[in-house]
Amino acid sequence: MKLGCCYYPEHWPEDIWAEDARRMAEMGLRLVRIGEFAWSRIEPEPGRYDWDWLDRAIETLHAAGLHIILGTPTATPPKWLVDRMPDMVAIDEHGRPRGFGSRRHYCFSHEGYRTECARIVTALAERYGQHPAIVMWQTDNEYGCHDTVLSFSDAAASAFRGWCAARYGSPQALNEAWGNVFWSMEYRSFAEIDPPHLTVTEANPAHWLDYRRFASDQVARFNREQVAIIRARAPGVDITHNFMGFFTEFDHHDVGRDIDVATWDSYPLGFLEQFWFSAQEKAAYLRQGHPDIAAFHHDLYRGCSNGRWGVMEQQPGPVNWARFNPAPLPGMVALWTLEAAAHGAELTSYFRWRQAPFAQEQMHAGLLRPDSTEAEAADEVRHAAKVLAQIGPQAAARAPVALVFSYEAAWVLGIQPQGASMRYLELVFEWYSALRRQGLDVDIVSPQADLSGYRMVCVPSLPIVPEGFAERLAALECPVLLGPRSGSKTASFTIPEGLAPGALRTAIPLTVTRVESLRDGVAEPADGFAVTRWREDVATALAPELADAAGRGVVFRHGKIRYCTIWPDRALLALLVERMAGEAGVERTELPRGIRLRRTQSHVFTFNYSAQGVFVPHLGATLPPASWHLAPL
Amino acid sequence: MKLGCCYYPEHWPEDIWAEDARRMAEMGLRLVRIGEFAWSRIEPEPGRYDWDWLDRAIETLHAAGLHIILGTPTATPPKWLVDRMPDMVAIDEHGRPRGFGSRRHYCFSHEGYRTECARIVTALAERYGQHPAIVMWQTDNEYGCHDTVLSFSDAAASAFRGWCAARYGSPQALNEAWGNVFWSMEYRSFAEIDPPHLTVTEANPAHWLDYRRFASDQVARFNREQVAIIRARAPGVDITHNFMGFFTEFDHHDVGRDIDVATWDSYPLGFLEQFWFSAQEKAAYLRQGHPDIAAFHHDLYRGCSNGRWGVMEQQPGPVNWARFNPAPLPGMVALWTLEAAAHGAELTSYFRWRQAPFAQEQMHAGLLRPDSTEAEAADEVRHAAKVLAQIGPQAAARAPVALVFSYEAAWVLGIQPQGASMRYLELVFEWYSALRRQGLDVDIVSPQADLSGYRMVCVPSLPIVPEGFAERLAALECPVLLGPRSGSKTASFTIPEGLAPGALRTAIPLTVTRVESLRDGVAEPADGFAVTRWREDVATALAPELADAAGRGVVFRHGKIRYCTIWPDRALLALLVERMAGEAGVERTELPRGIRLRRTQSHVFTFNYSAQGVFVPHLGATLPPASWHLAPL
Amino acid sequence: MKLGCCYYPEHWPEDIWAEDARRMAEMGLRLVRIGEFAWSRIEPEPGRYDWDWLDRAIETLHAAGLHIILGTPTATPPKWLVDRMPDMVAIDEHGRPRGFGSRRHYCFSHEGYRTECARIVTALAERYGQHPAIVMWQTDNEYGCHDTVLSFSDAAASAFRGWCAARYGSPQALNEAWGNVFWSMEYRSFAEIDPPHLTVTEANPAHWLDYRRFASDQVARFNREQVAIIRARAPGVDITHNFMGFFTEFDHHDVGRDIDVATWDSYPLGFLEQFWFSAQEKAAYLRQGHPDIAAFHHDLYRGCSNGRWGVMEQQPGPVNWARFNPAPLPGMVALWTLEAAAHGAELTSYFRWRQAPFAQEQMHAGLLRPDSTEAEAADEVRHAAKVLAQIGPQAAARAPVALVFSYEAAWVLGIQPQGASMRYLELVFEWYSALRRQGLDVDIVSPQADLSGYRMVCVPSLPIVPEGFAERLAALECPVLLGPRSGSKTASFTIPEGLAPGALRTAIPLTVTRVESLRDGVAEPADGFAVTRWREDVATALAPELADAAGRGVVFRHGKIRYCTIWPDRALLALLVERMAGEAGVERTELPRGIRLRRTQSHVFTFNYSAQGVFVPHLGATLPPASWHLAPL
Ligand SMILES: [Zn+2]
Ligand SMILES: [Zn+2]
Ligand SMILES: [Zn+2]
Structure with missing residues (x-):
């Protein structure tokens, strides 16, 4: 498994890029993801591309022995683009436009925006498709983040009508399938159909299910368009998208079929805080995350793209977006890294190289602090890199x-x-x-x-x-x-x-x-x-x-x-x-609280997610908190 | 007390109508409510009525010995009608239109919609006003359901201005009555008055109270228009409306005066879950409902229309609309039925005959399952019908x-x-x-x-x-x-x-x-x-x-x-x-927890709402859970 | 410290004004605040002023020996004004206009409304600037109440763009300062900048901070305009604004610099209920308020306008606006009054003289009940007035x-x-x-x-x-x-x-x-x-x-x-x-629960905020509930 990090050269003075690259390599990193939010720097004005800085960034990183995962910047259309087509933004369930000022301010169904995306992705792929430094492409970023799969815009309504027509052929067939005779909800033409929001009480669940299918299909189509453009210009280079955790708004199996490697963004502490776990669990695993959160997603996304997968963003310290944001227990960043390896990941990339001192994520830790000193995670990354080198490549076995x-x-x-x-x-x-x-x-x-x-x-x-x-x-x-x-x-x-x-x-x-x-x-x-x-x-x-x-x-x-x-x-x-x-006849191992096992084709990993040392019967030994034990099979 | 059920012939293939009717009669039912959501089938296109199916449905039911309660379909205007007058929908307190896709998507104050209602009700009453099968008419359905009494549309604002002018005569009189000198809220003409929503902080409570009175009057007027049309064409036939539980958004005494029989929709388990009862009460009466929920409404609605009342919709199993939807304890459906009789109901009609397998209420139980097998309640209905036949008609006495x-x-x-x-x-x-x-x-x-x-x-x-x-x-x-x-x-x-x-x-x-x-x-x-x-x-x-x-x-x-x-x-x-x-000098009976008493002119009913058997001192015996004891006075 | 009350002559028949004034003076009051919500009576139609009633009210009060604090009525623009410029209302964070029907329905950034305010304040100041009865002017009322500092109107957006231009000079400087390279949020001109609401996820915190600074500046500018108009026409007369409790939406130090006396509105029971205090504290201090709520604000606002401050509105009984509204323990109104004196207040004015029987605040107690009988607080005011007379003027010492x-x-x-x-x-x-x-x-x-x-x-x-x-x-x-x-x-x-x-x-x-x-x-x-x-x-x-x-x-x-x-x-x-x-070397006094100390230049005050009697070691005595002890230093 290769290690990497997410890096934003456009955020930093050019004169520290080379030193950054050198330090990444020294820390054991081999991959760098860049570019996915840089539209306003790649195309600072409509139609005027500025490739120079990106060329130099890629060269600088490559020169240090790093390889690049290049993201398409379509999650962050610049203001000039939004102003040219203000109806490109999504409309929320309350009918409000979701405006510029953060990210993902687009509707998947807007044809004008899709044309713009094809244009920028084409330009990017034509410039870098054959570049030897680029070993992977990432489409967009975290489809659906901030509740952006569903949109209730005119563009979405219109596209949904077409989707319904294609699926049902006639309004009568749709009425029959949905049971629209109930409450006189029958349609006489597809043009009469609206999205299922702002109804007086709940809309027909069949209406909602088809709207969700439609919305998921729009995501997959949006992604597929980028994949096709990249494939044509970067033949043989892997394409990925970085999925999220505990997220089901679109069908990841669908999107997964169109890409080569399914990656995901792993934030165990944030996920523990934000989801349904009990107060006791949230307290017990405060700085470790529930022992099955990362593993669950590793195994889920391994099932999405023919078994190829990785972690594109790995939490290296406190994050900024959960209600409460504790720091990982010492050892956890390394442990999370090894858990990914134990499930057969091809890569684990930390988010991010250096904590940004500005804008929305300034309280999100990185491997470096904003002042370029090493954060707590840096040494854990070094340690993990060494362990990974010792044990060699790990491949997932078929599970029982x-x-x-x-x-x-x-x-x-x-x-x-x-x-x-x-x-x-x-x-x-x-x-x-x-x-x-x-x-x-x-x-x-x-x-x-x-x-x-x-x-x-x-x-x-x-x-x-x-x-x-x-x-x-x-x-x-x-x-x-x-x-x-x-x-x-x-x-x-x-x-x-x-x-x-x-x-x-x-x-x-x-x-x-x-x-x-x-x-x-x-x-x-x-x-x-x-x-x-x-x-x-x-x-x-x-x-x-x-x-x-x-x-x-x-x-x-x-x-x-x-x-x-x-x-x-x-x-x-x-x-x-x-x-x-x-x-x-499958052998079980009853594990103490907080202890987990995972086998690759060659090794068995035992992890202690507890904040205390735990005696592990199958090892006959006590594992310290946030530690692991590795053995060949 | 007659038993009945709610039936939607338009939901089912015509070839099972006769068998449905036969089974209803066999089960002890004598009344069937139909028609109240069928506008899109009665008038599939603007101005083209299709009476044939409804004629046949009525004949088929009548032929089995059943009599009909016919609902006007004004709670579910079809899409073509909404598209002809998009401003007929209500506007919610946040200023959002409440669109098509479920039901009750109309504003009581919209003149155009009221004209359309008069048209469809006239057509219906002219066709069936003299039909011997029809023993009762129901206007619309559950006025106010899904918070639909209040609307903040232009139509409502305009009607409210007229209502204020009629009540106060001059803006000065209104200013004086409301105390508008406070915070310089004085009006110089009625045209300056808006609905009391979207104010910076709370509006004048007098403003709100008049807006509520106005809205209640609009409901009563809407109902009165239908009543007048039906009365003229179905002289001597009872008219009802089905009220809801724990609902006070309009003055039911007002509407009650215009109809002949006040009916209501009784969902004891859903109401227990949705209202203010404590967690302990919600657990103790999980599958029975609080022992006073149904009785309270029976006694309330008996006071609305000269003492004539009934249950138009009786919960027969789990419903679909509460946060949690448990199943009634065996016996409760019969017990609820007898509690209605004990309060002098003229009818109890179960909602619904057969569970629909489609659309919004597909998880709402019926007397039959979607596959036409009998649900749990069916035998309880049969049993209740027998008990009711044995004891004969029950009339409410004046209570102490x-x-x-x-x-x-x-x-x-x-x-x-x-x-x-x-x-x-x-x-x-x-x-x-x-x-x-x-x-x-x-x-x-x-x-x-x-x-x-x-x-x-x-x-x-x-x-x-x-x-x-x-x-x-x-x-x-x-x-x-x-x-x-x-x-x-x-x-x-x-x-x-x-x-x-x-x-x-x-x-x-x-x-x-x-x-x-x-x-x-x-x-x-x-x-x-x-x-x-x-x-x-x-x-x-x-x-x-x-x-x-x-x-x-x-x-x-x-x-x-x-x-x-x-x-x-x-x-x-x-x-x-x-x-x-x-x-x-009124005799009291201290009752054990979960036990309730109720007397008609001829009988005394004792009910056990507990989930356990309870020794009842005044009977000298233990009543099993969800059971009753009946004795002549 | 002078005592006063808030009075609304326009709410009462003119024939009781003189008797009201006489009773105020008898009760020990010397100040009366009037006028701050009376725009619709001062200017009942556009451009037609009616000063007569206000002249008479001022004369009547003055004749009884009272002096006047005169408020500008700009918190309550009349309906005719709003109808002339409907876009003068603020827009809330959801994009909804905040309409007429209560108060504070204006946007601080609307130039047209600011012009109207200048006009009415000028008219008022020209008429009464030299009036011997007026000892203080109050600008507007409770800036920001009901979340009115932030507005997202077009007027606000436009003003914000100008504010940004003035602060940063160039869009490039703003982009650099905010870190807009993050997520491609860069602007090419100030015209591209919108308020930071309705973004897909959180906006840039720098964007928000500048929007808050801008909004605070707009409040200060709005206030400064009134101050300038009044100063020019009422030279030497104090100007105040009445601030609120636990409120930080604008910079009170900024506004405080422009006025002479910082006053605030003290509602200890309402604040206890509405803010973060624990359930135990809310129960323990139910009828007294937390012992530090009033003191905290006294000390805070004393720091806003060169040490000059007072209480413009003092809770005299139950209020109407908290979730729960208990009555003060007997003695608390006097205790709160003395606590203000102990912190060096120049005035304490009770809100309000007589409880209004109409409109939004009809459940807010006054010194008189709506029927003009004395409410519970009246005698406490008399008592406080006597104590204050005995101890003479109290000046705050510099605290350690x-x-x-x-x-x-x-x-x-x-x-x-x-x-x-x-x-x-x-x-x-x-x-x-x-x-x-x-x-x-x-x-x-x-x-x-x-x-x-x-x-x-x-x-x-x-x-x-x-x-x-x-x-x-x-x-x-x-x-x-x-x-x-x-x-x-x-x-x-x-x-x-x-x-x-x-x-x-x-x-x-x-x-x-x-x-x-x-x-x-x-x-x-x-x-x-x-x-x-x-x-x-x-x-x-x-x-x-x-x-x-x-x-x-x-x-x-x-x-x-x-x-x-x-x-x-x-x-x-x-x-x-x-x-x-x-x-x-600062001497401490460990105080029992509920006991507080405060020293002026001449006296030491000990207060018991408990609902029980408490033995106070430094007094060697037990203080009854809601009582105080006074001693010369
Ligand atoms: Zn290379
Ligand atoms: Zn018949
Ligand atoms: Zn004087």
Whole structure:
């Protein structure tokens, strides 16, 4: 795994570039990402390009032995461009334009802006497509950041109408698919259709789902246009995009198919603070991050682009954007780096080389402080670089467990939670964490993935079952666990004929006759676990494998396939993982709190995410806080 | 009491209508509400009516022995109509149009839309006014649902100016009434007046109160127009509107006067979840609903249309619209049905016959599942139908207790709570619940109601005292209890000359010299109860009947009339109910937690709303959870 | 100290004015503020002035021996004026106009409105500038109330562009200062610059800071225009403006320089309820207000206008605008009055004479009730007047402690809290309270103030260090305590070269190498105190004076100057105050909970803010609740 950093030569006086480059190389870095926010310097006035500084920056870095990841600057159109086409900005759900003054102030559907993007990307690719220093291209930056996937502009509305026409052919077919007879919502032409916002009460969930699909398609199309331009001018050079964490607004599997390497931006402390973790977890892992946050995304994005992936932005210290921004425990930056290697990353790039003393991210740490002294992370990077050199390249092995992740499922449960605590990402994360707490390696895969060869398959929830998925499941010989709401919707966001689990009934013979959501704090007892948040009644000839205290079935099993009718708590998940692993003959390792395992093709990594030293039985030793143990397999 | 259901023939293939009708009749249903959202099917294009399908649906249902409640479809204008007059939609308090894509996307003040409504209602009434199957008409659907009473459109602003001119005659009179000299808010013409939204800080409360009165009048006028059209074409056929729960945005007493039967939509589990009940109550009554939610509304709406009332929509299982949506405990659907009968309902109609597999309410249970199998409630309906047949028609008796409810009071306390926990609906509900916990039947009546003949009269709060009310109170010979803030405002939302209780001083000689609100958590001790939320100082020659620990009077009594200066907690309410009942010679029954009593002219009903069996002293027996006991009087 | 009240003759029938005036004088009042909301009565139609009523009101009051504080009515432009220039209203951060119907519906940047203000103020000053009854003028009313400092109107945007041009000279200089190269935010002309709202994510903090400076300057300019008009026509008459509590939206030191007397509006119970105090404090001081709320502002505003200050509005009973509005404990109105005297106020004026029975503030108590009977406060006012007469004029002495307060600091920490609990006002208040709990008198001063002569200097946080400040600090011979984030920003909201504390490094040789914020609930142990909310790592040769349990330095000391790296909790503040006072030889008095001390040049005041009697060691006696003890020095 190569190490790198994110660097903004345009932010610094040219006379320190060479020294910066020298220090990067000395620190063990080999890659530098540049360029992705520099539009106003590349094209300071309409049509006038200034390549000189960028040429020199690239040369200077290359001369120090570094290779470049070059970003397209389309996330930050300059003011002159916005002023030329003011309707290029997105419109938010309240109808307000999302103006200039930060970044991502564009609507993916605006044709004029897409033309401008093609122009600047073409210019960039023509100039640097064959440059020997450039080893990777990055399209745009963090698609969707700051809630920018959805836009409700005229451009978006118009594009959505076309999208609907292409999908349904006739308004009658759309009305039928969405069930628009309900509340007289029928359309007589596609021109009558608006985005689903600002309705008096909730819009039709089918309307919302198609709007989300459309918006995701617009992101993928936007990206694909840049990829095509770059490919034509930089043949053979890898293309990436840097995805975000806990983010499901567009289908990353779609975008992932068009690029060569899926990268993501890993901020374990910020993510812990901003998401659903309990106050206890937020306190326990304050300076380490929850032990499964980074790993979850590593395994998720490894499943997006044919197994090639990396970390484009790695948190090196306190960030600026969470409600609270603590500093990592000493050792964590190195530990996070090695966790990436343990999952098979091709690169880990720190964000950023030097903390900027100005503008929005001035409180975001870097490897250097604003005064160019080394920040705490610098020595950890050096150390990680050495360890990585010692152990050599690490390649991910096929994991014993496949966990099926669906962006569409996230949209469906988001559009219609039916209970306020029904969060798809949290549900999947809890399943993932349950597996990892027992020492199991996991591949997170799309519903289209080939599942053969896995020894356990987990499907936390898959409301819309893709064509052929049920048949593929039924053909598996390994234990399969299906979670609640699987098969509960058709592709048109309706309840399937014959009720849930719809197509999955070929895999397990039961029918969901009623669902209910339970308010936070309600826990109905069962044998060693509790029923919380969600439960389903089923009609089936199967005897329940597990039931609650009142005898209502909670887990049903049909051959290798199980269906769980509730939001499983940690105790139930632990029990199910244990049973499935036992049936599959997969070896488990019960890990102490805060300890995690991960194997590559050649090594086994043990990590201690605790703030305390922990005795690790499988090592027969105590690992200090924020430390790891490495062994060849 | 007849049973019925809500049915949408337009949602289902015509070839199952006859079988649906047969099954309804078999289940014990005799009424079917249809039509209220079907505008796009009745008039698929401007001016082209399609009656055929509706003719056949009515015939098919009628042929099975069912009678029809026919709804006007004005809650769901089709897209073509909205596109013809885009300014017909309401404008929300933030200035945003409330667009097409769900329902109720209209402004009550838009003349063009009112003309369209008159047209479609006329067409419907001309076709079906004399149809023998139609036994009742429903106007529109749930006026005000999704916060749709208030609109801030140009149409509304213009209508409000006319309303003000009619009420005040001159801008000078309005300025004087509102006290517009304060902050130089004086108007020189009615044309200068805007709706009271988007002001820098709160608008004049008198401005708000008149805007609420105006908006309520617009709803009543809108309804009255439909009633007049239907009456002229369906003479002698009952007209209803289906009101909602815990909803005070318009004066239901006003609308009630124009219709024949007040119906309402009863969702006990959803209401428990969405309103102010404590976390403990929400857990204890999770699958039953608080024992007084349905009863409260039964008694409230019985007081709206000359005593004729019913339940137009009865929750039959989990709903889709609350934050959490649990399933009713087995037995609750039948229990809720019998509670309606015990309050003298003419009908209980379940919402809905079959769960729709599409669109916004696809997660709302019906009597049938989407696959036409029977849902849990079906057998409970059958059982309830049998019990109702056995006991015969039940008529409400005049209750011993009158509880005075004022929509205007809800507006006044909402506009000017003066303490964040001052909620009129909760206050009235607590008084109601205190009476019912002691086994007392209650009539909830308007301030205009004839109070003679009652044996106890409770007025939880009546800030604006209608003409003659104080005199009527003073003439009563039964115990009367007045709550805080009664008589504290004039009709123009000013403090009365001579201070509160204003006109009520003829009933009890005291003067409120100061009021204060207490933050949540503050409880100042008194003898067996506590002072919370609200307290008033009074000047009076009366000795307090009850005082707090510091000797400040809490309850004052003058003959039969008491005034309570605080937000009474449950202990104080229990004490006051006990005293008043004792003085009135009204027999009380102290009921265990979760047990409720209700008497008709012929029977006494005992209900167990607990999730556990409860020993009921007055029965000498234990009632299982979600069960009832019935006995002739 | 003179007592007064706020009076609105236009609200009352003219035939009671004389009696009101007589009663005011009898109660001990000598000042009456009038006129500040009366525009619609002074100029009922465009250009037609009606002075008669105001002439008579002034004469009537004067005839009773009262003197007048006359307000300009520019906070309440009448409807006819708004209709003539509808774009004079402010635009809120969401882009919505802030309409007519309450008050302060104007944008400080609207030239047309400023012209109108100049016209009405000129007319008023010409008529009454030489009137012997007028002893003080008040400009406008509570600048900024209801979040009105910031406006995002076209007028504001245009004025901001001019402000930027004046400050920076060229767009290039502005780009450089703000760091606009970040995210391609560079401007090519000042015309391209918009206000920093409605950006996709946070705007550049430098953009925000300049927008706040600009908005503050607009307030000061608006005020200065009125001051100039009045001065020219009322030479020698004092001019004031009534500031608010816990309010930092504009720089009060700037406005204070242009007026003669800084007054403020003191509502201790409302402020306790509305601000950050803990639930326990809100309960303990429910009817008294926190013992430092009024004192803090007295000392703050005494530092704004050359030491001349007063209370223009004093809470006399329950108010109407807090979430909860309790009544003061008997005695508190007099106690608050004496606390003002103890800090050297020239006047305390009660808001208001008589409670209005109409409009927005009808639930706000006065000295009289709406029926003209005396409210609870009336006798307390009489009592306070007598005590004040007995002790004679009280002048503030120079306090031993200077506490440096910076409005700019409040903006910086508000724009970039970096941790959600980082609140500048709370931080300063805690430092102030720590001093006062040990019986120390405090001067709250601007960073420009002369600090020589103080015996202790506290700087809770001063991110941007004014020119010369560090040198002045270093020259002091008394103990100085600097708080976290001091010196952490340049004037352009960037991190200083050489890192924090920037210019302050001349005062204490250390460098802040990293900062972090800790989530609420996290408390890292130290010796008798805890680290919460905020902590900094420093590089320094100094040994820490205090460290946490892990040995990380918390307080560093260099000669007389200390730097505290954390948000100090109360235990640490108590320790530091004790040490510094010891070093300075300043006598402390450890006060029991709820007891406070304050000295004038002639007297020492002891106040009991508790709801219980408290034994006061330095008096050797128990003070009853809400009482005070007075002694000559
Ligand atoms: Zn190379
Ligand atoms: Zn019939
Ligand atoms: Zn005089």
